[in-house]
Amino acid sequence: MPDPGLSQFTTVFRASEPRRIKRNRQPVSCTACQKRKSRCDRRQPCAACEKRGDAPSCHFGPTASAAAANPGQNRTEVQDRLSKLEALVKQLAEEQTGARHGVHVQDGHVDVHTSRAEDAARLEYRGPTSWASVVDNIHDIQSALEAEDSDQGPESDVLDVTDILCGSSRTTMDEILQVLPSRTDVDKLISAYLNAKFMSIPFIHPGQFRRQYDKFWADPTSISMCWISILFSIMSCGIKITLVKTISLSSGPESRDASLYMNMAAKCLVTGQYLKGSPHSVEALIAHVHSRHIHGQDSDATLWTMFGTVVRMAQRHGYHREAHKVSAKISLFEAEMRRRVWFTIMSYDLLWSIQQGMPPMIHEDTCDTALPLNMADEDFDENSMKLVPRPATEPLPILAYITKYRLLHILHPVVRHALGIKRGTAADAAALGTALDKWHENVPACLKYRPIRESSFTDASHTIYHRNMLEMTYHTSRCVLMRSFLSSRGQSGIYTHALAICRESALQLIAMQVDVYSETQPGGRLYEDRFMVSSLSLFSFLIAAMILVLELHDYDQMPYVFPCASPACECCQRASQEERAHCTQVLRSTQKMWETRSDTSADAAHVKRILKAMLRCVDSPGWQSESDTLCRTTHAQEEEPEKASERNPWSDGVLPTGSHGFPEGSVGFDATLPMESFFNDVEGLDWVGPHPPGAEPMKLPEILTMTAELYR
Known part of the structure; x- marks a missing residue:
């Protein structure tokens, strides 16, 4: 009889495993699935x-x-799959190495290239903090997702709201074809733009663009709306060139309406859903902002706001990273064009941020996009298997951009130094100044600055402009760096050094302004290419003029800001009479230039008024007597320096909030800034000068108000 204590375990423990019946049926799924x-x-x-x-x-x-019965077959299958995996890894490694060193193997078929380009354009870059990048690194999940690509799930709901940047208007292909002039006229506009090497953006490859252009005319519906937006932006810039060069167009007067083409470019952007990252969306928005910038007569903060969107879109597509780190689908040609796009973005972001007195949106420590290669457009195309840069001996337009790109990497810390909440030290400024000087020394010989009259007869106009652009950028950068130390009058050594650098760069900038102005007049060498001198390119000249105005002002105001025991004190020493006369004469030489532009530019009109008032006060007989009065007032305040410090907010050597550096001066990459901080606290000072009979004398606060209005 079984033991009652074990009965509860008789159905749990067995002496042997139960017999399992395996069905010998044919599998219904392949082994891979x-x-x-x-x-x-x-x-x-x-x-x-x-x-x-x-x-x-x-x-x-x-x-x-x-x-x-056949275990060897499984082993063979595993070995085959392993061999295939090894081959795939080697292929990816070769592609990445080719992207780094200029070697890339392609099959040479344009159709394949087009497909790869479209795939690359749709790529979205995700940094390591993104949850999606975590999923990408989980092999099992990634395999399942790839197998189920056909089931993408429902699309996200998209609200039909107004596009705050480009408006809500959309367009149709019928409207596009109706707005376009004859192909002959479009050809002329595009040719004029692409041949204006100093104005055209560097990421438009003429060969590739021509192939896309021919495809558009053959079948307009085969081209994306964002590419058509680029076409309209180019046409709007071409209008400005043809008007200067008096190139005739066969179509009616409406074909010369640049604003019409800019509006169509915006409509195509909206229709092409550029914010969703469609192909050519980043390039199209840059081209649109660039065209508006070229046609602008004065500074426009709207463009800086729009460019913030460009930066975020480009980062979303990984333009801030080297192409091989984003995707192996990006071809060698596309990788090079992406570098040129990123250079353009960095330039605009940095220099327009200086204009607004705001930190740049791009942080260099999060970017590793390499410099563009020094190649002419005819040196490579979509089917290139190897990219071989040229030596830096020929003044190619791209060489000027590469040289400027190197300067931008120095200008970033310069801007941080100028805009930082904590004031940078003199040692930091000295190190940055050394870096700027070293860059200036290493500018390729073919791009070294020389006066226009000393340029070779065979030098192209865009080469001359590029030389001027690089030189202006250098001198403006020095002003940005040393501007804050002009308030350090309590430290005579720092102030004297900063003033000497700013004066030297300002005088050089104005000398360049006189040179360019002279050569763009009728009969001058650059008269036919005067369209390259955008109104915004003159703002570096404006900064130079304002620095000299500041120096002339300080010439007779130093006793006021320094409560010294004696006018002979080192910190109260004034510039020599010869230097003062020279600065005054230089300002007079620029006055006519600003008057010439004042009819079409509100900024130039304000500058003209400021210079006129300043020079009138300098010539006033009361100028020196006022200075003597101020000097006596200063000595009377000697016993209470803290009160003088209260009157002068810069006496501690720290810039007041809102004071900024200066912009860079080149077509497409110029900037302006608030000017309230250019002068000291001189409230109540009556700056009297010659004035028409019956008119009230102009006081310095009025001049400062005029200056501030210029930058509001």
Whole structure:
């Protein structure tokens, strides 16, 4: 009789395992789908394997008994798959190495290139903090997602709201074809733009653009709306060139309406859903902002706001990273064009941020995009298997941009020094100044600055402009760096050094202004290419003029800001009479230039008034007597220096909030800044000068108000 204490375990413990019956049925899924746990349509090969490009490995495994009888087959299959994986890894490694060193293997078919370009344009870069990048590194999940690509899920709801940047208007292909002039006229506009090497943006490759252009005329619907937006932006810039060069167009007067083409470019951007990251969206928005910038007569803060969107869109697509780190699908040609795009973005972001007195949106420590290669456009195309840069001996436009790109990397810390909440030290400024000087020394010989009259007869106009642009950028950068130390009058050594650098750069900038102005007049060498001198390119000249105005002002105001015991004190020493006379004469030489532009530019009109008032006061007989009065007032305040410090907010050597550096002066990359901080606290000072009979004398506060209005 069984033991009652063991009866409860008799159905739990068994002496041997139960017999398992295995059914010998044929598998209904291929072995690959079984491993991926994906649905198989039971074809040979199945749709999932075809989509993955893995058709040779798609087969239906044998029954269990057959597999047990032939174990070598499984081993062979594993070895084949391992060999295939090794080949794939080697291929990816070669592609990445080619992207780094200028070697890339392609099949040479344009159709394949087009497909790769479209795939690359749709790529979204995700940094390591993104949850999606975590999923990408989980092999099992990634395999399942790739197998289920056909089921993408429902699209996100998109609200039909107004586009705050480009408006809500959309366009149709019928409207586009109706607005376009004849192809002959469009050809002229594009040719004029692409030949204006100093005005055209560097990421428009003429060969590639021509092929896309021909494709557009053959079948307009085959081209994306964002590419058509680029076309309209180029046409709007071409209008400005043809008007200066008096190039005739066969179409009616409406074909010369640049604003019409700019509006169509905006409509195409909205229709092409540029904010969703469609192909050419980043380049199209840059081209649109650039065209508006070229046609602008005065500074426009709206463009800086729009460019903030450009920066974020470009980062979303990984333009701030080297192409091989974003995707292996990006070809060698596309990688080079992406570098040129990123250079343009960095330039605008940095220099327009200086204009607004705000920190740049791009942080250099998060970017690793390399410099563009020094190649002419005809040196490479979509089918290039190797990119070989030229030596830096020929003044190619791209060489000027590469040289400027190197300067931008120095200008970033200069801007941080100028805009930082904590004031930078003199040692930091000295190190940055050394870096600027070293860059200036290393400018390629073919791009070294020389006066226009000393340029070779064979030098192209854009080469002359590029030389001027680089030189202006250098001298403006020095002013940005040393501007804050002009308030350090309590430290005579720092102040004297900063003033000497700013004066030297300001005088050089104005000398360049006189040179360019002279050569763009009728009969001058650059008269036919005067369209390259944008109104915004003159703001570096404006800064130079304001620095000299500041120096003339300080010439007779130093006793006021320094409560010294004696006018002979070192910190109260004034510039020599010869230097003062020279600065005054230089300002007089620029007055006519600003008057010439004042009819079309509000900024130039304000500058003209400021210079006129300043020079009138300098010539006033009361100028020196006022200075003597101020000097006596200063000595009377000697016993209470803290009160003088209260009157002068810069006496501690710290810039007041809102004071900024200066912009860079080149077409497409110029800037302005608030001017309230250019002068000391001189409230109540009556700056009397000659004035018409019956008119009230102009006081310095009025001049400062005029200056401030210029930058509001």
